[in-house]
Amino acid sequence: MRHLIDPLDLSKPETEQLLALAERIRSDPAAYQEVAVHKKLATLFYEPSTRTRLSFEAAMLNLGGHVLGFPSEIVSSATKGESVADTIRVISCYADIVAMRHPKEGAPLRASRYAKVPVINAGDGGHQHPTQTLTDLMTIRTRKGRLNGLTIGLCGDLKFGRTVHSLIKTMARYENVRFVLISPEELRVPDYIIKDVLLAGHIPFTETRSLEDAMPSLDILYMTRVQKERFFNEEDYIRLKNSYILTEEKLQKAKPDLAVLHPLPRVNEIALDVDDDPRAAYFEQVQNGVYVRMALMMLLLGLTDPKTEKKVALC
Ligand code: CP
Numbered sequence: 577m578r579h580l581i582d583p584l585d586l587s588k589p590e591t592e593q594l595l596a597l598a599e600r601i602r603s604d605p606a607a608y609q610e611v612a613v614h615k616k617l618a619t620l621f622y623e624p625s626t627r628t629r630l631s632f633e634a635a636m637l638n639l640g641g642h643v644l645g646f647p648s649e650i651v652s653s654a655t656k657g658e659s660v661a662d663t664i665r666v667i668s669c670y671a672d673i674v675a676m677r678h679p680k681e682g683a684p685l686r687a688s689r690y691a692k693v694p695v696i697n698a699g700d701g702g703h704q705h706p707t708q709t710l711t712d713l714m715t716i717r718t719r720k721g722r723l724n725g726l727t728i729g730l731c732g733d734l735k736f737g738r739t740v741h742s743l744i745k746t747m748a749r750y751e752n753v754r755f756v757l758i759s760p761e762e763l764r765v766p767d768y769i770i771k772d773v774l775l776a777g778h779i780p781f782t783e784t785r786s787l788e789d790a791m792p793s794l795d796i797l798y799m800t801r802v803q804k805e806r807f808f809n810e811e812d813y814i815r816l817k818n819s820y821i822l823t824e825e826k827l828q829k830a831k832p833d834l835a836v837l838h839p840l841p842r843v844n845e846i847a848l849d850v851d852d853d854p855r856a857a858y859f860e861q862v863q864n865g866v867y868v869r870m871a872l873m874m875l876l877l878g879l880t881d882p883k884t885e886k887k888v889a890l891c
Contacts (some may be wrong), residue, residue, distance in 0.1 A: 578876055578890055579688040581697045583706040583742045588749050590875075590890045591713065598714055598864070598871040600883055605638060607882050608870065612639035615877060618671035619645035620663065620687075621698070622654060622678045627840060627862060628698045628707065632675045635869035639879075644671060661690045668692035673873055675707075679805075694876040702736040702806050708839050709742040710868040715861045716796060719835040724751040729790050731758040731820050732800035732845055734765040736807075739839040740800060741769055748779045755781040756790045760819050762812070763802070787820050791829045797822070799838045799845050823847040827855065837861055 580586065586594065601608050617636040621629050625647075633643045646652045654663065660678070664687040667674055674691065676684045677698040684697035699705040717723055728747060734740050734757055744765070747753050755774065757765050764783065774781050784790055791797070799822055807813040821844060822836065838846060838858040850856050874881070874888050881888050 577692075577694060579691070579695045579697075580706050580872065580876070581685045581688055581695070582704055583709045583746045585706070586890070591710070591746070593891055594710060594868065594871050594875060595714055595717060597874065597881065597888060598710075598867040600881070601870050602864070602867045604883070605867075608639055608874075610640040611874060611879050611882065612636060612641035612877065615639070615641040615673070615873075615879075616671040617641060617643045617645075617873065618667045618674045619643060619647070619698075620652075620667065620674060620676045621645070621647050622649040622652070622676075622683070623699070624648070625677055625698070627865060628677060628705075629675070631862070631865040632696075632698065632707075632869050635866050635873060638866065639870055639873065660687050663687075664691045664695065673877055696872065696876070699738055701738070702741075702803065703738050704742045704745075705738040705839070706742050707865070707869060707872065708739045709746050710872065711861050711865040712739070712743055712798070712837060712839070713746065714864040714868050715837060715857050716835065718860070718864070719857055720795060720833075723747070724753065726750075726752075726795040727754045727756065727793050728796045728798065729756040729758055729787075729794040730765075730798045730800070731787055731790075731822075733763045733802045733816075734759040734800070735763040736803035737800040737839075740765065740798070743798065744769055745773055748773050748777050753779065755779065756794065757781060757783045758785070758787050758790050758820070759783075760785065760816055762816060763819070787822070788826060788829065791826060792831070794830065794834055797830070797834055797836050799836065801838075801841060801843050801845055818844065820845055821847060822850055824849045824853060827853060830855065
């Protein structure tokens, strides 16, 4: 049985296979509306979410299946002291597949070791967020027509931003990709990503404090929120929260075909006037998030693709 805990749990061909399926779904969603009849998704969210939980639920409903779960730790028996291991053994009796978000890094991995059904990491602490990365990849491929040969700027909270960590790990597998890491000193990409992914893979990257200096070279600009919930003290958060604010004025130095991504939620790091710029792609990301989650659940459950009339399975 396959789980998705880390973005590299999917090989590069499997990632391509998933994106191709998501694109088929996007081109004809009605064809997929009975693919998962009688299947049940459990969403176990120990941490707040709008997009990830609801897009998983929308994805299963779009496939004709059912959803159950809890949106917060406080309405679950975790508040009585139940462990993740016990909870997942219980939920395995109720559902065919599980999406779990947890504030503790590694909690979905632990769950997968006790589960009798596929477990998907829907975000674990400041660690990884693999399904956001699939969303990002689909959006980049749609906008740029490729995943190779891109200069990708990541800006903001690169320390705690789990979407950043997953995106770097995944995009580092593509040819001629270059990263520009734009952050305050305190919010730099963690050393393990620098050493184990970028340096070990001989991936070109630069670090800078200046969004303005980086802007002209970028094909993709991935903005992120400063992750208030991961700071130990509020003073540091207040000092750093306005480090980068993308405006239309700053975009004047950017390429005309730049794509601006953001995993959302946004606080103030992208000014509202950018929303009307054709380079803003963050609400497309939201829509693509539903298609990649439909494709992922089809692959993990081995469902039949009505377009090919064959069962899909990870290769
Ligand atoms: N992108 C993302 O993970 O958003 P939510 O926290 O709302 O799920």
